[in-house]
Amino acid sequence: MITITSDFECGNAKNVQHIEDNRYRLEVVGDEPVWCYYFCFDIKNDGPQTHATVEVWHDPVINDPQGFIANFPTTIWIQSSGAPHYKPLEQQQVEYHGDHIVIHILLAENQTVRVTNLWPAPYSETCEFVQHLADERNDRCELFTLGKSVQGRDILGIRAGTPGKPQVLCIAGQHPTETSGIWGMRGIADFITSLLPDAATLREELLVEVIPLVNPDGNVAGRNAFNAEGHNMWLAFRDDPDASEPEAHENKLLWRKATEQGIALWMNIHCYKGWRESSEHPYDGWHEVPRDLFQDPDQARLYQALCDTMRLETTGLSSSGTTGSTHPKSTMCYQLAKRLGIPAIFYEMNAGTAGPYRATRDSVDVFKKGMHTLLHHM
Numbered sequence: 001m002i003t004i005t006s007d008f009e010c011g012n013a014k015n016v017q018h019i020e021d022n023r024y025r026l027e028v029v030g031d032e033p034v035w036c037y038y039f040c041f042d043i044k045n046d047g048p049q050t051h052a053t054v055e056v057w058h059d060p061v062i063n064d065p066q067g068f069i070a071n072f073p074t075t076i077w078i079q080s081s082g083a084p085h086y087k088p089l090e091q092q093q094v095e096y097h098g099d100h101i102v103i104h105i106l107l108a109e110n111q112t113v114r115v116t117n118l119w120p121a122p123y124s125e126t127c128e129f130v131q132h133l134a135d136e137r138n139d140r141c142e143l144f145t146l147g148k149s150v151q152g153r154d155i156l157g158i159r160a161g162t163p164g165k166p167q168v169l170c171i172a173g174q175h176p177t178e179t180s181g182i183w184g185m186r187g188i189a190d191f192i193t194s195l196l197p198d199a200a201t202l203r204e205e206l207l208v209e210v211i212p213l214v215n216p217d218g219n220v221a222g223r224n225a226f227n228a229e230g231h232n233m234w235l236a237f238r239d240d241p242d243a244s245e246p247e248a249h250e251n252k253l254l255w256r257k258a259t260e261q262g263i264a265l266w267m268n269i270h271c272y273k274g275w276r277e278s279s280e281h282p283y284d285g286w287h288e289v290p291r292d293l294f295q296d297p298d299q300a301r302l303y304q305a306l307c308d309t310m311r312l313e314t315t316g317l318s319s320s321g322t323t324g325s326t327h328p329k330s331t332m333c334y335q336l337a338k339r340l341g342i343p344a345i346f347y348e349m350n351a352g353t354a355g356p357y358r359a360t361r362d363s364v365d366v367f368k369k370g371m372h373t374l375l376h377h378m
């Protein structure tokens with residue numbers, strides 16, 4: 001007998017139906033148009049070896065089949081219960097249709113397999129990771145908390161560097177299932193607290209704070225974009241770009257920290273799946289704010305140099321200057337630049353090709369190059 005469940009941290013699937021023999025149908029749980037593609041479910045086989053077929057459908061409540069299917073083809077990751085890593089499912093085992101995909105899986109006797117289109121970065125593991133860094137490297141960093149999420153979860157970060165030096169705030173996980181960003185920020189936390197000579201130099205020159213997962217409630221619940229209040233944290237100011245603070249509780253905490261501490265730079269990593277008009281597979285992407293937002297000539301020059309860094313020195317080159325790569329007024333990047341002249345590095349990891357290991361290395365690389373440019377132009 002086969003059973004399909006999603007009742008676990010980062011799980012996402014609903015309305016599971018047994019159609020015929022070993023064929024099943026389920027729907028993803030979307031948040032709003034565009035952000036309605038993530039799934040993560042367990043398929044459990046209680047019997048002898050068998051094949052199973054699972055249809056994964058767009059969310060009919062959101063009713064944005066295009067927003068769903070635009071994220072495919074991409075890597076479908078599978079993890080056998082007890083295995084330490086996810087593996088990519090072979091492409092011929094997945095069919096792509098206009099409003100659903102079909103996954104064919106061979107299940108061993110009594111095997112349970114987790115199936116997802118984004119290698120999860122669970123909140124609980126991320127907290128353990130950050131806590132471990134703070135314990136193991138307590139001569140080089142300290143744990144801090146941004147505050148608590150709407151549902152009372154600690155939003156943990158790591159702080160490393162020299163008090164009084166320019167501050168850099170690095171975050172990921174606004175869109176909670178964009179996990180390559182979370183993996184990338186975990187990598188940056190690892191790097192900046194490491195014994196590598198470049199990290200030691202940066203700790204002398206900067207004060208770096210890294211918060212790998214700013215939306216814990218959304219991550220635990222397997223949401224695409226929302227926090228527990230139902231706010232899309234990327235579109236922080238949504239319909240009122242001139243509001244004194246962003247909508248979502250967790251964004252308010254970030255906004256207060258960024259504005260009250262007078263940070264020198266804000267780094268934010270998201271990720272995307274599938275193919276994009278503004279990118280070249282398998283490369284990453286990055287987004288700018290309008291460069292004329294910066295009133296101060298020195299800050300405008302610094303931002304131009306950071307954009308040059310992203311364009312010329314990262315694999316996120318391909319979103320530069322193309323439609324859809326400029327932040328709208330409702331984002332934190334836009335408002336920090338406009339109101340306070342704070343520049344941002346906003347990077348999009350390609351999750352179709354990035355599990356935790358490439359996400360880590362590429363994010364560390366982007367971070368190092370960005371910091372090099374920042375220090376040169378300050």
Ligand SMILES: [Zn+2]
Nearest residue numbers: 175178270271
């Ligand atoms: Zn995003």
